């Protein structure tokens with residue numbers, strides 16, 4: 547496997563985060579509830595405040611994957627409030643030239659490990675039903691369909707499947 551590094555983003559990374567997030571929205575518009583057009587207009591302060599982890603109500607883990615210093619992957623884990631025993635995964639994306647080499651798995655493993663450290667019971671996400679690669683990735687880690695299909699976003703015909711991982715039920719063939 548190539549030499550990928552996973553690290554947590556901080557406020558100083560706002561422009562790297564902006565670039566990566568906008569690339570993901572351009573590359574994979576059917577994978578996200580938000581859109582390039584919407585987030586392109588965000589100000590510098592909005593990007594930086596998303597990474598201001600000390601002043602958030604949520605507990606958040608914004609992860610970037612880098613290959614030789616070049617950003618190739620992004621994913622967030624968020625616990626929306628301390629009473630919520632579920633971590634939510636958002637913004638998962640790997641650059642097309644880095645796919646199929648385990649980066650998505652690595653990001654997922656890090657969020658699952660963080661969720662375990664927080665003593666949570668579940669990790670949840672929503673994946674577009676036609677996104678077979680992502681569905682297979684999540685199933686390989688023990689995620690199961692959880693509830694009815696929902697609209698990806700207003701005006702889209704695409705549907706997302708909520709999926710949930712019970713944290714004590716991680717697939718045994720993964721480490």
Ligand SMILES: CC(C)(COP(=O)(O)OP(=O)(O)OC[C@H]1O[C@@H](n2cnc3c(N)ncnc32)[C@H](O)[C@@H]1OP(=O)(O)O)[C@@H](O)C(=O)NCCC(=O)NCCS
Pocket residue numbers: 574577637638639640641644645646647648649650651652671672673674677678679680682683686
């Ligand atoms: C989904 C995505 C994040 C996966 O990233 P990745 O780095 O390519 O994933 P990995 O290399 O870790 O692959 C992990 C698993 O995904 C599944 N997978 C990957 N490529 C696949 C393919 N072409 N067909 C079927 N399953 C595939 C497999 O289960 C694979 O496990 P394996 O390595 O044992 O075969 C990436 O394809 C992506 O960014 N897609 C566009 C954005 C997106 O869909 N985000 C998810 C939003 S919910």
